[in-house]
Amino acid sequence: MAVLTSDYRRELEIRRYPLAVYVLVPLLALVLQAWLPRLPVVGRFAYFDLPLLVTVYFALGRRNPIHGTLLGAVLGIGQDGLTQGAIGIWGIANTICGFLAASIGIRVVVENHTIRMMLTFGFTLLAGGIAFFVTRILLGLSYDWNWLGEILKAAGNAVIGLGLYPLLDRTQARD
Amino acid sequence: MESFFSRYRNLVVLTLALLVQVLGLALQVRKADAGVSATAQANVTSHDAKPVRLIRLWAASAVTPFERAIHWGTQGAADVWAGYLDLRHTREQNAELQKTIDRLRLEQATLLEDARQGQRLQWLLKFRESYIYQTVPAQVIGSSGSIQSRVVWLDKGKDAGLQPDMAVITPDGIVGKVRTVFDRTAQVLLINDETSGAGVVLETTRVRGILRGNASGQPQVVNLLADNRIQAGEKVLTAGGDQIFPRGLAVGTVEKVIRDTERGSYIDVVLKPAANLDHLDEVLVITQLGEQLSPEQQADVDASEALKGGEVAAAEAERKRAAAEMEERLPSLADPNAPKPAEGSAKPGDAPVAPPVPKPLPAKHADRFTPSGGSQSDAVTERPDAPKAVVATPAKTAGATKAVVPASKAVAGGKPGAKTKPGGVK
8 A cells, every 4th residue: 555655654744834934933043042041030041952942843844854954054053153162063963963853753753742852852962962072072172061951951942842843833834 | 876875865965064064163173273372262263264254144143133123122111111110219219329429429539539649650650551431332132042152242333333352341340352243243252251361360469360261151260379368259350461351340259269170289269250241231342441531531520529629618617617616615724814915015926925934032041053142143144135045055264164054044043035155154
């Protein structure tokens, strides 16, 4: 039966979004990531990485590794552009996470919220590890690796994703 | 070949994306390594290469307009609330603030004398003092969004006269320095970032050092020799030697002293920053330093001096009035039974007259020591025009022993103002 082949199944579950969503949502993630930590209350608990969250979401939904790779690279470089450090640290981290998320999305059913939460948690930890590797090993610069901070950030991303992903699901294009 | 790329298309794209970024990183680090020290590295990275600068420009151009709009909206709402709705106790606060201003003006005028003396001494010693001559207020509209990078974005840029390496401060203390400037935005590197650097001095112990941030986002004075005098609570000021921050601005207070783990004889002094670096709203960018006070500062000083002059005159009048009242109430030291001096005998220009010296009682048995007896009377001669000062002159006579007549004796033998004559003493 044609419906059981992998190609047909993948074609069926690929999500498409309007162009405005592809442009505005990543941009909004960058803006909020830069603006929210300034708020008095939120700033003290700014354990989140919205650009990575958006990268993982679109990569999982689109199931296209090239798309995930490029989106992660653009958002990561955008994050680096707002810092004073070298450009490419978060770019590399988000690039790898986007590729892996899309690759996993091909093989795993990602409509389940729990799976998406766990994937988001794992990818956030992975991105922190890659940034640590690039900064500390490749560049030889100091990097404050804080296990508690990284776990809180991963948990924060997972919780935000739990609310954000269903909202973004509503923006996908309907045939 | 074509089948290889089509088969491994995803991996090829991933490899290319990673390769480009790694090469970009390598080029950036190579440029940064051109500097020798860490400070030099920070300075080098502050002037990005053109492609890097372009990426930062694109990122800033994409993000800061939205941040500006959000900031404008929230600030406007907050202003409406604070300026029109929430005005309880405003009059009382205004009166209290006015009192504080008056008190501070007096304190400023008092301290001004010391400051001017210090300026004169510095001028004599050929020191060059820099004053904050011109500042540009700016709003903080965003951050880097990463705890590894402690920078903020301002809503002013090249259009407002901002340039790289300008100092950024608040009334509480220093904040950082301008790192990258675009037309309408600027990036500020905070003093608690690991790549920042500023020359500081501890206020009491006068220990100088370099301030930079640690991995936890706390500013610290690094690479100091162990010194027991450094205690928590000591204030830290800018030293003025870094050509960015003027001397004497508040940096923070010493929070704790930690030993350098790699070099045991060195310590790091962790500070509590004077400015609230976690919640910055409005900052001042020092766009110009001068050797004199700015017109606004000079006007403020003049107002303080005028206020102090009025206060001093009022205090002096009050003091005189109190003294007059006290003089009336206290009992007089003058003898009420004493004869009044003849009116008109004393002229305003006359010298004060010495009081009369009481004469001793006449001796019952006069001898040669008796002041009025014998030849002593010949030795003491009254001279109406004699000066008040009494001079004891040694008398010299032929074949006589040298003798000195004490002034007291001379005075006792006659009237004040008499002096001995040579040859008058036997």
